[in-house]
Amino acid sequence: MAEGRLTVISRAGQPVPKAPPPPPPYPPAPPKARRTGRGSLRGRIRMPATFDDPPATIAEAFGVR
Secondary structure (H helix, E strand, C coil): CHHHCCCEEEECCEEEECCCCCCCCCCCCCCCCCCCCCCCCCCCCCCCCCCCCCCHHHHHHHCCC
16 A cells, blocks of 8 residues: 555465555643652642531432531
8 A cells, every 4th residue: 555545466366455555643642740659649639627527418319417
């Protein structure tokens, strides 16, 4: 498939058509995070002190409070 053209190859004297080349690849994946080791995100992620406490309406719906 030279230069994207359909190429025919003969097998035992019989022409065998080949499929056209595949479409170009999908857009490249976003780059992965560059982390050097354990704890590399320490100090960059902040969670509030009430992170584990559900909102009052949800807690009441599940009977937690």
